[in-house]
Amino acid sequence: MSGMRTDFAPVVTRAAEAETTSDPSSTMTLLADSEATGGLLTSYRSTFAEGAVGAPAHFHTRAAEMFYVIDGSLRVLVGEAVTVLGAGDFLLVPPHTPHAFAAARGARPTCCSPSHRGWRASTTCGSWAG
Numbered sequence: 001m002s003g004m005r006t007d008f009a010p011v012v013t014r015a016a017e018a019e020t021t022s023d024p025s026s027t028m029t030l031l032a033d034s035e036a037t038g039g040l041l042t043s044y045r046s047t048f049a050e051g052a053v054g055a056p057a058h059f060h061t062r063a064a065e066m067f068y069v070i071d072g073s074l075r076v077l078v079g080e081a082v083t084v085l086g087a088g089d090f091l092l093v094p095p096h097t098p099h100a101f102a103a104a105r106g107a108r109p110t111c112c113s114p115s116h117r118g119w120r121a122s123t124t125c126g127s128w129a130g
Contacts, residue, residue, distance in 0.1 A: 008038035025052035031112070043114035045070070050108050054101040060093075065115050067091045067101065072109030076101045 011032045019030040031043040048054055057077060067074065067085065074085045077100040078093055084104045085091055093099045103109050 006038060008036065008040075011036050025049050026054070032114075041114050043112065045110065045112050047110040048072075048074075048103040048108060050103055050106065052103045054103070057098050057100040059098045060095055063095060063115060065093045065099065066113060067093075068112045068114075070110040070112060072107040073104035074101055074107075074109040074111055075104040 013031050015029075021028050026046055026048045029045040031045055032041065034040070034042050046054070054074075067076070067090065069085045069087055069089045071087050073087070076083055076085060076091060077098070078091070079097060079099075
C-alpha cells in the first residue's frame with residue numbers, strides 16, 4: 001500500500017478542539033485525517049438532522065466504508081437491501097458495493113465513520129431518496 005506509513009504518533013482529538021463543519025442537514029466533526037494517521041484512515045463523527053439524506057447511492061473503488069451508530073437510527077442501502085441501524089450497530093461496506101445512507105424516519109442519528117484510505121475515490125451509481 002503506497003502512501004501508508006506505520007510510524008505516526010498516537011492521535012488524540014479533543015472535542016473542544018476538533019474541526020467541525022455544519023449545514024442544515026448535518027454536523028460533521030473530523031476526528032482524525034489521513035495525514036495524522038500515516039495515510040491509514042480518516043474518521044468523522046456525524047450528526048444528521050431529522051429527515052437528512054447523508055449520501056446518495058455510490059461505491060468506493062479502493063476502500064471499505066464503516067458506520068458505527070452512536071445514537072438514533074440510520075437507514076442504509078447496501079447493494080439492493082435497505083435496513084435500519086440502531087445505536088450500537090456497526091456496518092462495514094466492502095469496496096465496489098453500492099450504498100447510501102440517511103437519517104431514519106423521525107431520527108437524528110449520530111455516527112462514527114472511520115474510513116480506510118482511498119475512501120474519497122467513489123462513483124455515484126444512482127439515486128436513492130433515503
